[in-house]
Amino acid sequence: MNPLRALCRVTVAALAGFALVARATDTPPRLGVDASPSLKTPASPSSTLGPKGFLSRWLLLEPIPGDGRVIDSAVQAAAKKEYFPNQFTILPRAGDKETVNGADYLWHAIDTIHHNVNLYHFAYFLGKPRSNVVFWGVTIIESPEETSGVRLAVGSNAGSVWWVNGQEVVSIYGDRQTSIDDGVSPKLTLKKGPNIVRFLVVQNGGMVDCCARFLDANDQPLTQLTQTLTMPSP
Amino acid sequence: MRRRILLAIFLALASTAHALDGQIGIHDPSTLIKCDGKFYVYGTGGTPLVSDDGWSWRAGTVPPFTGLAPDVIGLGHRYYMYVARNVGGQPKAEITLLSNQTLDPDSPHYKWENGGIVASTDGVEDCNGIDPGLLLDPTTGKLWLTYGSYFGYIRLVELDPATGKRTDAKFMDIAINCEASIMIFHDGWYYLLGTHGSCCQGANSNYNLRVGRSRHVAGPFFDHDGVDMMEGGGKLFLGSESRLVGPGHFGRYELGDGVEVFSYHYEADLDRGGASVLAIRPLLWRDGWPVAGENAKAGTYMIESVRTGTALELSVEGVPLTLGRRGGPPGPGGPGGPPSAAGGPSASPASVAAQPGPQGPAGSAGAAFAPGPGGPGSRPRPSNGPPIPPQDVTLVSKKWPEGNIATRMDNYLDQAQQKWTLSPAPLAGGYPGAPYFKITVAGTDRALAATAEGELTTVPAFTGAPEQLWAVQQLTDGTYRIMPKAVPGSKASLALSAVGSGLATLAKFDANSDRQRWNLKGL
Numbered sequence: 001m002n003p004l005r006a007l008c009r010v011t012v013a014a015l016a017g018f019a020l021v022a023r024a025t026d027t028p029p030r031l032g033v034d035a036s037p038s039l040k041t042p043a044s045p046s047s048t049l050g051p052k053g054f055l056s057r058w059l060l061l062e063p064i065p066g067d068g069r070v071i072d073s074a075v076q077a078a079a080k081k082e083y084f085p086n087q088f089t090i091l092p093r094a095g096d097k098e099t100v101n102g103a104d105y106l107w108h109a110i111d112t113i114h115h116n117v118n119l120y121h122f123a124y125f126l127g128k129p130r131s132n133v134v135f136w137g138v139t140i141i142e143s144p145e146e147t148s149g150v151r152l153a154v155g156s157n158a159g160s161v162w163w164v165n166g167q168e169v170v171s172i173y174g175d176r177q178t179s180i181d182d183g184v185s186p187k188l189t190l191k192k193g194p195n196i197v198r199f200l201v202v203q204n205g206g207m208v209d210c211c212a213r214f215l216d217a218n219d220q221p222l223t224q225l226t227q228t229l230t231m232p233s234p
Numbered sequence: 235m236r237r238r239i240l241l242a243i244f245l246a247l248a249s250t251a252h253a254l255d256g257q258i259g260i261h262d263p264s265t266l267i268k269c270d271g272k273f274y275v276y277g278t279g280g281t282p283l284v285s286d287d288g289w290s291w292r293a294g295t296v297p298p299f300t301g302l303a304p305d306v307i308g309l310g311h312r313y314y315m316y317v318a319r320n321v322g323g324q325p326k327a328e329i330t331l332l333s334n335q336t337l338d339p340d341s342p343h344y345k346w347e348n349g350g351i352v353a354s355t356d357g358v359e360d361c362n363g364i365d366p367g368l369l370l371d372p373t374t375g376k377l378w379l380t381y382g383s384y385f386g387y388i389r390l391v392e393l394d395p396a397t398g399k400r401t402d403a404k405f406m407d408i409a410i411n412c413e414a415s416i417m418i419f420h421d422g423w424y425y426l427l428g429t430h431g432s433c434c435q436g437a438n439s440n441y442n443l444r445v446g447r448s449r450h451v452a453g454p455f456f457d458h459d460g461v462d463m464m465e466g467g468g469k470l471f472l473g474s475e476s477r478l479v480g481p482g483h484f485g486r487y488e489l490g491d492g493v494e495v496f497s498y499h500y501e502a503d504l505d506r507g508g509a510s511v512l513a514i515r516p517l518l519w520r521d522g523w524p525v526a527g528e529n530a531k532a533g534t535y536m537i538e539s540v541r542t543g544t545a546l547e548l549s550v551e552g553v554p555l556t557l558g559r560r561g562g563p564p565g566p567g568g569p570g571g572p573p574s575a576a577g578g579p580s581a582s583p584a585s586v587a588a589q590p591g592p593q594g595p596a597g598s599a600g601a602a603f604a605p606g607p608g609g610p611g612s613r614p615r616p617s618n619g620p621p622i623p624p625q626d627v628t629l630v631s632k633k634w635p636e637g638n639i640a641t642r643m644d645n646y647l648d649q650a651q652q653k654w655t656l657s658p659a660p661l662a663g664g665y666p667g668a669p670y671f672k673i674t675v676a677g678t679d680r681a682l683a684a685t686a687e688g689e690l691t692t693v694p695a696f697t698g699a700p701e702q703l704w705a706v707q708q709l710t711d712g713t714y715r716i717m718p719k720a721v722p723g724s725k726a727s728l729a730l731s732a733v734g735s736g737l738a739t740l741a742k743f744d745a746n747s748d749r750q751r752w753n754l755k756g757l
Contacts, residue, residue, distance in 0.1 A: 037360065052465075115465050116410075120385075124358070155466060157384075157411065174440070175432035177384060177411035179466030206324065207385045207411070211465075 030127035038118045039110045039125075046142070046228045047111065053213040053221025054115040054180075055139055055197065059092055059229050062105040063123050063133035068204040072173040075159035075202045078134055079171070088166060091138065091196065091231055109229050116155070116178050116211040119201060123208075131205040138198045141190065141214075142226040148189040149217040155182035156201050156210035163198040164188055178209050190214070194231055253478075253503065255669065256291040258283065258512040261434075262303035262414065265368070265485025266497035266514065266666065269313065269337035273666065275485075275497060275512060276304045276315065283512060289664025291512065295339035297346050299332055303414065303483065306337075307368040309377070313337055314398040316352065316379065318364035325385035326357030327364045331398050352400050353381055353391055360386025361407075367416025367485075369424075370395060371451060378451060380426070383413035388428060388463075390417075390452055408453040409463035412444065414483040418524070423447045425524060426455040429482035430468060436508045439501035441480035444468025445524060458523065472526040477504035478513070486517060487666065492745035494518075494710055495666050496526070514667035516708035529668040530706035530714065533756055534655045534676045536646050540713050540751035542735040544643040548651035548675060548692060553630045555622050555648060625650045627677035638691045639680070643736055651675065653757055654682070659696075662703050662719075670703035670719055672696045676757075684718035688728060688740045706754070713751040715743060 033039045047057045064083055067074065084090075084098035084105075092098075094109035108126070112118065117137065123130045152169050154162050155178040161171045162185070169185035176182070201210050214222040260277035266288070267274050273285040274294060278301070282294030297315065304317035315332040331349035338344060355363035362385035369378045377395040382388035388409035392401045409415060412428030419425070425447045431440035446455030446463040454462050461467025472481045480501025488494050494517035502508040516527030537546040627650040634651075646652055653676035658669040673682040674696060681696035682704065696702055700720035707715045716730040721740065729750040731741035743750050 118360070121360075175435070176440075177430060177466065179411065179430075179468075180461060182466070 029125070031125050033108055033110055033122060033125050036118070036121040036125045038112055038114050038121050040113065042109050042111045042229070045230075046226045049213075049221075049223045049225050049227070051221075051223060052115060053215075053223045053225075055141070055212045055227060056112050056117075057110070057227040057229060058112075058117055058137045058139045059094065059107050059109055060117070060119070060122055061092075061098060061107050061136040062126060063119075063128050063130070063135055063203070064100050064105055065129070066132055066134040066202055068132035070159040070173060070175055070202055070204050072159075072171075075161060075171065075173050078159075078202050079161040079168070079200050083134070083136070087136065088163065088198070091140070093230065115180065116209045119203070119208040119210065130208060131203065133203050135201040135203065135208070136199070137201070137210075138196065140228045140231060141195045141197055142228060142232075143190040143192055143195055144224060146189060146192045147216075147222070149187050150190055150222060151187060151215045152185040152197070152212060153181035153183070153215050154199070154210065154212045155179045156199075157207055158204055159202040160210055161200045162212065163196075165191070165195055175204065177207075178211055180211055180213070181215070184215070187217075190225075194228070253505070254291055254512055254514060254667070255289050255664065256285070257293050258291050259509050260499055260512045261510040262365070262483050263485065263497055263499050263512050264304045264306045264315070265416070266487040266495070267306050267308060267313070267337070268487075269308065270341070272338065274306070274337045276306060276317075277499070278302050278304075287663045288514065288666030289669050297332065299330060299346065299348060301330070302327075303365045305366045305368050305416070305485070307370065307377075309370065309395050309398070311335060312398075314349075314368075315346075316366035316368065316398075318366060318381070320362075320364065321354075322357050324357075324364075325355050325359075325362030325383070327362055328354035329363055329366050329379075329381055333398055349398055352393065352398070353379065353389070353405075361389050362386070362413075363389075365414045365483075367414070368393075369417040369419065369451075372419055374451075376451075378417060380408065380415040380417060382409070382415060384411060386410065388412060388415045388426075406452045407464065408455060409446070409468075411466050412463070412468065416484055416486075417451070418486045420519060420524070421522070423449065423522065424451050424453075424455070426453070426463060427471060427484040427524075428463070428468060429484070431480070431482075433480065433482060433501060435501070436510075437479050437502040437504060439480035440474070441482040441501050442473040443471040443481050443484050443498065443526075445471045447523070469523060471524060472498070474500075478502075479504065481513070487514075489666065489707075491715075491743050492710060493707055493715065496524075516667065517710065518708065518712050519710045520712075525712075527708040527710075527712065529708070530656060530671065530754065532655075532657050532671075534653055535757060536652060536753075536755040537654050537716070537730075538646065538753040538755055539643060539732040539735075539738070539748075540753060541732045541748040542643060544732075544735050545646040545652050546641055546643055546654065546730075546738050546752075547649070548634070548680075549640040549642045550634050550651050552644075552647065552649045552651060553625065555625055624648070627653075627675065631675075631678060634680075636694060638683075638693055641682070641690045641692060641738055643732065643738055648757075650677070653677075656704075656706060656754075659698060659703050662698060665705050665707065668706065671706055672698075672702060673704050673716075684721045684728070684740055686722040686724070688721060688724070688726070690730070690738055690740065709745075709751060711751070714754055715750055716752055717743070 092107040157178045159173045172183035262278040263275040280296035280300035284294035285291045301317040301319040306315045335343040362383040377393040387407035390406045414429040457467040457469040485497045496517045503511045518525040518527040655676045656671045662670045679695045684701040703719035705717045728740035729743040
């Protein structure tokens with residue numbers, strides 16, 4: 001985050017007569033997400049949530065070029081743009097491909113070992129760009145029973161839009177860092193069984209990550225949920 | 235022209251609260267530090283500022299090695315500066331140690347020595363190795379360095395206080411997604427302050443200072459809501475206010491006697507064209523958390539003793555307020571009275587019976603009470619009346635002596651001799667964060683002054699003499715210490731002090747007593 005930070009600091013230094021030498025970040029390796037210090041390929045069909053309830057298992061689409069703008073209208077415009085068919089309903093499998101403006105992007109299944117999903121790691125270790133891009137993510141939450149009065153609480157760096165079961169529920173904008181529960185949805189009802197959570201993170205530069213969990217009516221995290229990446233057979 | 239003058243006065247007053255004097259343009263300032271009687275801060279790109287008093291600042295001498303957001307600490311007989319550089323695209327960075335025997339470029343001992351790189355990040359790991367912040371742990375004597383900037387974690391490493399260099403290669407992650415971190419210690423707690431939000435975008439920067447605390451130097455640091463700073467937690471310490479946008483890069487400075495201030499910058503001072511500027515404010519402590527205090531502001535105040543609850547006033551016979559429709563003003567013989575030039579236990583305003591005015595018995599029932607239905611003499615009943623106008627000091631002061639008038643303390647009654655106006659004294663210097671003030675009886679030029687005997691008096695007109703200049707510093711509990719710049723014929727450093735409940739004098743400041751603590755209550 002903060003793409004202007006380095007630039008402006010360099011400017012400040014230059015104004016003082018001391019130019020700083022900056023060069024582009026080294027070309028990232030294509031080692032795969034398992035080389036990342038925070039992301040791993042899921043080793044089981046489903047996962048339980050930790051004591052703080054963060055959603056840790058996601059299908060992530062390789063970053064798609066964006067315009068890097070993170071003000072409210074730009075993030076909303078990005079969320080309304082059609083990048084690929086059925087982008088608001090698709091439940092991909094790892095390895096599936098989307099084509100955007102003639103370029104192919106693959107879905108990857110990941111587990112994060114931290115509370116946040118480090119999208120910078122994701123892109124870096126796939127050898128993909130990390131600046132001026134958008135990230136799509138989707139996961140399936142299995143709720144043991146219908147649960148009303150819950151809220152989706154998210155954080156992201158930078159702007160993001162989140163959907164639950166196809167309905168946009170929370171958005172956060174601007175040049176910000178990821179803090180837990182930074183954006184909170186209105187009260188929702190989780191259906192018994194699978195519920196689909198989807199996000200779009202709009203990145204300008206620097207760090208990019210996000211986190212999400214559900215809170216109950218007392219602002220306590222929901223932990224009695226499981227996560228999968230495929231819908232159960234009917 | 236009058237409107238311009240009023241506007242100029244307004245801007246001067248409005249900018250008094252936080253803006254320092256002189257050349258204060260800086261970005262990412264280091265912690266305020268004092269060396270050989272001068273204050274220094276260093277910013278990104280060098281940009282050092284220097285001050286003789288902490289109030290008026292000027293450009294300093296750029297060190298030979300500069301970079302991003304340095305921090306400086308004095309250890310023994312040396313000063314250690316840690317300065318960062320991005321050596322590739324961020325987050326590939328390194329922090330270099332410089333040291334010097336003095337920060338004064340005019341000293342023959344002024345010579346920066348490069349101690350090498352003490353921390354670095356390789357551009358892949360989850361940390362951007364910039365924004366160093368230092369803590370000398372008062373409980374262990376260990377020296378700690380935190381660093382990091384948005385890209386992943388804030389890291390903690392240990393340094394050798396004898397050399398300023400690393401003790402080992404270990405590091406600990408203690409926070410995430412913030413920058414300009416620094417730790418301070420207070421009353422058994424380690425506090426980690428960091429800056430959230432975006433920087434370097436001028437008036438659009440939403441920088442804000444956040445804090446978490448831990449019983450252990452390595453954390454975990456939780457905010458007041460129990461959120462771990464490793465998950466983005468942080469209690470707001472200071473955000474943007476008024477026309478000052480984006481506070482960041484906290485640094486604590488202890489003035490002694492338990493008085494603390496903190497240095498920082500605003501990303502944009504909208505009254506200075508959006509420039510990034512240095513600021514200094516009092517540091518308070520409430521319920522175990524640091525709180526951003528307020529530098530004394532120009533204005534008219536009741537000056538109330540914390541110890542006694544009584545208010546500082548001129549030692550003159552008070553005049554009851556002009557009464558309302560059922561009271562009426564005091565008669566012509568009422569205003570003023572023989573002043574008690576010597577001060578001391580003269581008649582209090584409350585005990586002085588004003589002369590009857592033409593509309594009724596002054597000094598008896600005021601506007602808040604109307605006669606009962608039985609007519610005069612019956613029990614008054616509460617009722618509203620028209621506002622009672624403020625006392626006109628030009629009228630009630632006519633019987634005040636022309637020479638010096640002593641001061642005393644009494645219960646506050648909104649009378650003219652109890653109202654004091656604080657005004658920054660032009661070109662008189664100051665102290666870290668604020669200028670010296672003249673303290674005058676509101677609506678007059680009669681100024682509070684220290685005497686050679688270490689007492690208080692008021693002189694008929696402010697002359698700018700050092701004994702008429704006052705440092706008004708907020709203490710860590712939010713009350714104020716009021717000290718004359720000088721006491722005639724003395725080098726003693728004294729503060730306004732309550733004696734009994736009726737007298738204010740000057741005495742050595744005692745941080746463990748309420749005697750020198752005062753509330754400024756705006757009028």
